[in-house]
Amino acid sequence: MIVKKIVKPARDSADFASGIVRLHNSWIDASKRNRDKFHRREAVLITNPDNGQSIVRMAMGSNATPGLSRNAAALDYDAVDALGVGYNVYEGTALHLLVKRATPLDVFRHFWNHPDIGYRTAHQIAVVSLAMGLIGLGLGMVALF
Structure with a gap:
């Protein structure tokens, strides 16, 4: 359009x-x-x-x-x-x-750089928490073997 x-x-x-x-x-x-x-x-x-x-x-x-x-x-x-x-x-x-x-990447970029600090901070904390959770999952899997 x-x-x-x-x-x-x-x-x-x-x-x-x-x-x-x-x-x-x-x-x-x-x-x-x-x-x-x-x-x-x-x-x-x-x-x-x-x-x-x-x-x-x-x-x-x-x-x-x-x-x-x-x-x-x-x-x-x-x-x-x-x-x-x-x-x-x-x-x-x-x-x-x-x-x-x-696209999902466009939406991700929009919230990562959002001008409102509340939206931006919540999004960035969620991404960091996801990364830390995946790292913890990986370390836990390594410890099992």
């Missing part, structure tokens, strides 16, 4: 912690049967090809967001800032963003 316009999101998805991108309902498949469309709450990678910056957000339907056409997306201020598209983008500035399904 190519986004050519960004509109202001409704209040329910405008905060930083929600991590939502609102797309036109024609791009969303609630039944999870159509692979050509995004599923509700599916992680999507939004990339700005002009500068290479990208973000991960959860895809949601339009929720009657004013001005949300088929080639538009409703993104919060922090997402616009992270993509580096300029602060006047809500005024109708033409742009070109790519939206695609996020």
Whole structure:
């Protein structure tokens, strides 16, 4: 999907912690049967090809967001800032963003470098704990033999 316009999101998805991108309902498949469309709450990678910056957000339907056409997306201020598209983008500035399904590695990188310290720290502690658990498992297996 190519986004050519960004509109202001409704209040329910405008905060930083929600991590939502609102797309036109024609791009969303609630039944999870159509692979050509995004599923509700599916992680999507939004990339700005002009500068290479990208973000991960959860895809949601339009929720009657004013001005949300088929080639538009409703993104919060922090997402616009992270993509580096300029602060006047809500005024109708033409742009070109790519939206695609996020891979597990994209989601991992997003939470590893998340701007909110709570998300970032929890993710990093979980990864370190997993590594230490695997090391302990390996040492325990060696001790058995």
